[in-house]
Amino acid sequence: MSKLLKTILPWLIIAVGLATVIYPRVTGTPLFPVFNYDNPSTPDYNELMDYPFWQVPFVYIFSYLTRAWGPLAFAFVLGGVIVAFVPKQKMQRYMGSSSFYSFLRAGLFAPLLTVCSCAMIPIFGGLLISGAGTGPALTFLLMAPAANFMALIFTSQIISTKIMVFRYLFSFVGAVLIGYVVSRTKWSKQQEAKYASITSVSSEEAKFTFSEKSWNAMKEASILAKLVLPYLGAGVFGISFIERYLPAELIVNYLSGTTGVALAAVIGVPTYTPTLVEIFLVKSLIVKGMAPAAALAFLIGAPMASIPSMMAVSRIVGWRVVGSYAILAVIAAFIAGLVYQTFIVTL
Amino acid sequence: MIKIEVFGTGCPKCKQTGKNSKEALRELGLEGEVKQVTDQVAILQRGITLTPALAINGDVKAMGRIPEVKEIITWLSALR
Numbered sequence: 001m002s003k004l005l006k007t008i009l010p011w012l013i014i015a016v017g018l019a020t021v022i023y024p025r026v027t028g029t030p031l032f033p034v035f036n037y038d039n040p041s042t043p044d045y046n047e048l049m050d051y052p053f054w055q056v057p058f059v060y061i062f063s064y065l066t067r068a069w070g071p072l073a074f075a076f077v078l079g080g081v082i083v084a085f086v087p088k089q090k091m092q093r094y095m096g097s098s099s100f101y102s103f104l105r106a107g108l109f110a111p112l113l114t115v116c117s118c119a120m121i122p123i124f125g126g127l128l129i130s131g132a133g134t135g136p137a138l139t140f141l142l143m144a145p146a147a148n149f150m151a152l153i154f155t156s157q158i159i160s161t162k163i164m165v166f167r168y169l170f171s172f173v174g175a176v177l178i179g180y181v182v183s184r185t186k187w188s189k190q191q192e193a194k195y196a197s198i199t200s201v202s203s204e205e206a207k208f209t210f211s212e213k214s215w216n217a218m219k220e221a222s223i224l225a226k227l228v229l230p231y232l233g234a235g236v237f238g239i240s241f242i243e244r245y246l247p248a249e250l251i252v253n254y255l256s257g258t259t260g261v262a263l264a265a266v267i268g269v270p271t272y273t274p275t276l277v278e279i280f281l282v283k284s285l286i287v288k289g290m291a292p293a294a295a296l297a298f299l300i301g302a303p304m305a306s307i308p309s310m311m312a313v314s315r316i317v318g319w320r321v322v323g324s325y326a327i328l329a330v331i332a333a334f335i336a337g338l339v340y341q342t343f344i345v346t347l
Numbered sequence: 348m349i350k351i352e353v354f355g356t357g358c359p360k361c362k363q364t365g366k367n368s369k370e371a372l373r374e375l376g377l378e379g380e381v382k383q384v385t386d387q388v389a390i391l392q393r394g395i396t397l398t399p400a401l402a403i404n405g406d407v408k409a410m411g412r413i414p415e416v417k418e419i420i421t422w423l424s425a426l427r
Contacts, residue, residue, distance in 0.1 A: 088397055088411045118358040119397060119411070121387055126396025201394040203410045206418075223359065312356075316388055 007211040010077045010218050017074025021157060034066040046287065048244050060240030061233070064280070071157045075150045076228075079115040080221030082149075084213045086112050089205055092123065095140070096130025103176045106136035110143035110175075111152070116224065117275065120144050121312055129198045134191060134317070135183030138325055139175045141313065145303035146171035150228075154279045155299065163292060166340055167299050174300065174332035178325050187320040228275050235277030243284040252289035260294035261337030265330050268302030278302055293341035301333030349379035349423065350405070354390045355398040357383075364399040364413050371419035379423075 023031040037047050037059050051059050091113060095105045106127065114120045120141065127137035145151075147168050156164035182188050208216065254263055273281060282295045305326040314322045351368045355361025365381055372379045384390055390398065397411030401419070408414065408422050 092396055116358070116360070118356060118360070121356070122390060122396050122398045125387070125391035129391065129394070129396075195391070198392055198394055200396045201407045201410070203400075203407050206409070206412060227359065312387060315386075316391060 003211060006215040006218070008214075010081055010214050010221065013073050013077045014081070017070050017072075017077065020070025021074060021153075030067070032066070032070070035063050036067075037063045046243070048240075051244075056244045057237045057240040060243065061236055064236060068154075068157070071153060075153045076221045076225045077217065078153075079150055079224050080217040080219070081214075082112055083115050083220040083224075084208075084217040087205060088113060089202055092126050092130070092200075093202075095136060096127060096132045098131035098133065102132040102136040103139050103179055106132070106140040106179070107143045107172045107175050110140045111147050111149040113140075114144040114148065115150070115220075116227070117145065117148070120309070121316070124313065125316060126200055128192070128317070129195050129200055133183060134188045134321070135179045137179070138182055138321075139179030141309075142175035142178055142304045142325065142329065143171055145306065145309065146175065146300055148275070148303070151276060151279060151303075154276055158279050158283050159286065159295065160292075162344075163296055163299070166296055166336070166344065170296070170332070170336035170339075171300055171304070174304070174329065174336065178328045178332060181328065182321060182324045185321075185324060187318065188324075191317045191321055231274035232276050232280075235274055236280050239277070239280050239284050242281070243287060246288060248288045251285055255285065255294045256289065256291040258338065258341070260291050261297045261341060262334055264290075264294035264298040265301045265333040265337060268298050268300075268333060269305045269326065269330065270307060271298075271302055272306060272308060273302070291341070293337040296340050297333040297337030300336050301330050304329035304333070349377055349403065349426065351379055351381045351419075352384055352402045352405075353381060354384045354393070354395050354400040354402070356385050356387065356390075358398075360413055361385075361399040364401055367414060367416045368401065368419055370416045371423060374416070375420060375423055377423060 020031045023029075037051070039045075039047050048056065048060065091109050095102055095109055113123055124137050124141045127140055128134060152164050152168060155167055183192075254260060271278075278299065282290070282298060286292065286295055310322050310326060349372070351372070353361060353365045353368060355364065361383065365383055368381045372381070384393075390400075393402075393407070395407065395410060399413060400410040401408050401414055403419075403422055403426065409418070
């Protein structure tokens, strides 16, 4: 492939993907033809019910595919660009200073540093041993999965931009406050002392030209896609049956109002979903009657208090720290849902 | 004998770094072991804050990216 094409490709894909995201919001019609199983002229009836059992997942996936290929391409290539262009070690050093601002920096930079969720725990460790300590490390740890930027793009695209904005804002405020509060506890300070003698090593950052970085971005994008798409496909396959068969009365009774917010905040903890699948799951529950406030609580609480990540972190800082932030995360998710329900849903 | 350590919890990037290391050793015809360090606490205690990371004989050469085979060859050659 020519060097010019290698350099331009990621930017071209981002532009086209962005166009498929923005055009419908501006004009109300999609840029490319889409297939929607749900007929908009019968808003109270979900046409998915008309399809036989074995066709349900394929109809569902096809419908999403025609609407989501653009945002998917945009999200993966943008993710690749972020991995290839963001100077990770420089940002880590910047986040690691011991001022109050490091809480804010940890919250702001988290989405830029954890496109691949595997990097989350080492970077958390890095902040722990830096001058910043447990507080900003926890803020980073909580913000990264809750405001993972690919998840934000998809939340906006599949659910609503309003929910995406508040997911981001409440996650940020929650992450900063919880990080601060937990870092003041005795057990957290003990952990910090345990790691105080370790200093991080630095290595030479490889220098690449803009062309090389652009092509690296494409390679990273394909790594991301291979990592996420198979599980996403399997997840959406399963969710199609939820949307087809789960009784709506169950959802409306338990997942609306204040009870709904509380339940959604709590079930986030044992619910483990692979990256992006939680958004499709929440969307299908909303179609069934889940309240937006409950959806928000779930989208904030589930990533912050996910059991696999809690288990990994507990090996580094112990269960007292993890338990504290998990409980606070569920409370924060609950409060976010309540605030949304009371003040924002009518905006 | 040369000791190459690959730090990472087992994601595809870490495995690729391991593969590149073995390939570099083979191309230079050197005796060496490639050890995968997957325990998070052990990784952190070495001061490593981004994975995948690679160390040759205890010296951390790359952090947060997959080093290419030719880069690893350059580092291995500089050891002599």
